[in-house]
Amino acid sequence: MSSCESGLSNPSTSHVFLTQPQKKAKTTTDLTVTQEQDMASWLEVNDLIYNKKLNAYNDFRKKDALWESNAADMDKDVDILKTWYRSIRTRFTRLMQLW
Secondary structure (H helix, E strand, O other): OOOOOOOOOOHHHHHHHHOOOOOOOOOOOOOOHHHHHHHHHHHHHOHHHOOOOOHHHHOHHHHHHHHHHHHHHHOOOHHHHHHHHHHHHHHHHHHHHHO
C-alpha cells in the first residue's frame, strides 16, 4: 500500500497521525494510615490550602512552601502528597453529591 492509499500523502506530517498522545504517569499515593492521619491534621492547621475565604489562599508561594515543608517532614515527594489531597477531596465531593 502506498502512502497515498493509506491517507498519508505528505510524509512530513505523517507523525501527526501515527503518534498517540502521551499519558501522564500515575503517581502512587503510598501513604500509610498514620501518614494519612498526619496529613488530615496538617490540613486542619493549614486551612489556607483549601479555604478560599482567606486572603492567603491566593498566595501560591506560601502554599508551595507549606507543601514543600510538609513533604520534607514526611520524607515524601510533594506530588505524592498533592495527589493524595486531590484524591481525598474528589472522593469527599462525590460522596457529598449523593446526599
